[in-house]
Amino acid sequence: MAKKSGASAPEQLREALPGLRRTLGYLRPHMRDQRLLIGGGFVALFAEVAFRLLEPWPLKFVIDTVVAPAAAGQPGVVRVLLLCAGALIAVAALRALSAYLMTVAFALVGNRVMTRVRAQLFGHLNRLSLRYHRGSRLGDLISRLTGDVGRLQEVAVTAALPLVGNVVTLVGMSVVMLVLDWRLAVFTFVAFPVFIWFGSRDSRRINTAARRQRKREGELAGSAAESLGAITVVQAYGLEPLLQRRFDASNDQTLTEGVRTTRLSAGLERRTDLLVGVATAVVILAGGYAALLGQLTPGELVVFVSYLKGAFKPMRDMAKYTGRIAKAAASGERIVDVLRTEPDITDRPGATPAMPWQGDIRFENVSAGHTEDRLALRDVNVHIPARARVGIVGPSGSGKSTLAALLPRLIDPAHGRVVVDGRDVRDLTLDSVRSQIAIVLQESVLFATSVRDNIRSGRPGATDEEVEWAARAANAHDFILRLPEGYDTVLGERGATLSGGQRQRIAIARAIVRQASIVVLDEATTGLDPTTEREVTAALAELTRDRTTLVISHDLDAVADCDMVLSVYGGRVRTLTPAELAEATATTAVITRGGLHAHRS
Incomplete structure (x- = not known):
């Protein structure tokens, strides 16, 4: 500054x-x-x-x-x-x-x-x-x-x-x-x-x-x-x-x-x-x-x-x-x-490249936050098995995104450690850690370059054939071909020349071509209309197949198919039992029906 x-x-x-x-x-x-x-x-x-x-x-x-x-x-x-x-x-x-x-x-x-x-x-x-x-x-x-x-x-x-x-x-x-x-x-x-x-x-x-x-x-x-x-x-x-x-x-x-x-x-x-x-x-x-x-x-x-x-x-x-x-x-x-401002997140002395991950994740006594004096998470202990699909739910500001940000080391824990396949991610080189994680956000960020280069940014060494394969898997190939220059069409800043669903599917294609071991979906379908949401959900299913997946959402229905669901509230994280999840989902449905009933009366 x-x-x-x-x-x-x-x-x-x-x-x-x-x-x-x-x-x-x-x-x-x-x-x-x-x-x-x-x-x-x-x-x-x-x-x-x-x-x-x-x-x-x-x-x-x-x-x-x-x-x-x-x-x-x-x-x-x-x-x-x-x-x-x-x-x-x-x-x-x-x-x-x-x-x-x-x-x-x-x-x-x-x-x-x-x-x-x-x-x-x-x-x-x-x-x-x-x-x-x-x-x-x-x-x-x-x-x-x-x-x-x-x-x-x-x-x-x-x-x-x-x-x-x-x-x-x-x-x-x-x-x-x-x-x-x-x-x-x-x-x-x-x-x-x-x-x-x-x-x-x-x-x-x-x-x-x-x-x-x-x-x-x-x-x-x-x-x-x-x-x-x-x-x-x-x-x-x-x-x-x-x-x-x-x-x-x-x-x-x-x-x-x-x-x-x-x-x-x-x-x-x-x-x-x-x-x-x-x-x-x-x-x-x-x-x-x-x-x-x-x-x-x-x-x-x-x-x-x-x-x-x-x-x-x-x-x-x-x-x-x-x-x-x-x-x-x-x-x-x-x-x-x-x-002269030193980066907060750097390779430790002696850090080694990560081997290809299976995706077994452990948060051990983790406390973390985006500022040192305000911790969003406190004493988190969670085990996520490899290739599991995990839902993360909680109100806004509860620490859901902070939990996910610990994996690619966008932030580091203030206390505790994050372990993948038995190794602290801080003992691994930053590039090798981030190269094995794909993130799809609610607000897809695209660049003012061609569609092909936007998808290839997920893995800069990807061939044109791999880019097209990823686009097909993300249900984006057909609409890309309808663009003026196809894959060579230059997008507006932040992808403003595309619809929200189109931007999201290109972002998913970018994540697919990365071929990452761990996938983070941060409210990836929020705000989409039902038709677009179905197309995006199908693309996400292709992206997350046989991969450890973290699904961050406010909507309990979005995590209904997860193997386990984590509830984040007040900086604390706990695993919901199937009965608690069913009860929470039912309560939400009752409230919804009650609201409709009151409206009808």
């Missing part, structure tokens, strides 16, 4: 450097195989600086040789002019070429490295546990994945690296100015502490505003993702005005922080321009007087003034890029905050 701004914001720009160093620490491994390109970029950078230092000198020779009164009537003036003009063109061309090569090299490095960082960040987010994702806003995570990575990439290429070049230029020009006239150089250097004072005072505000702006932008993305992700509910309940007002409030706060950052950065830039103007005026005054006394030639004065402007360019750029670098520091820290 992003750190709060305010007290934790850096007081000065240099205090943001630790955050940038943290970011570079994560970037460094990705930069190792780019060392040749980075080295070439720095060679081009130093060449560009060298040619920048040479650029004013042809003008110096022109002024001293041609313009100065003592040069009037001297032979070879035209030759000097031609040589100086040619030298100026050559230096400018070589400088332009060096700058081009430097920009391309560093842009390639930046794009390659940040592309890898984005991929690493995406992979890391996918590995973080449900506990982390339930405590985070989807829009904010997407903002970090796209906006923060993009901002860091852009600033690295357009601000940080040019700033390095300007600092190198400053050092080189300072040396030349000291050689030309140390007294004028001292006048120039006096301006630097004044600029540092300005920057120290303003950068604290700029960094604070930048941190707040990035935090607001993350919140804004979260609000937008929530609203657009629930667009059906929003429109059905007429929530557009309410959500618009909330979005506008967050949007206005983002605007306020953005304007504040821009205003502070612009103020620092203008004060820097004024400081540069004053320093230039002082140098022209003192340098002009030195030229009148013959202590400095007019050409040397021109070179000195050119260097003066070049020497102050890093200060201008520092003022110009302070806000952008501050935003990059905030973005880098937001990225690092996610990357």
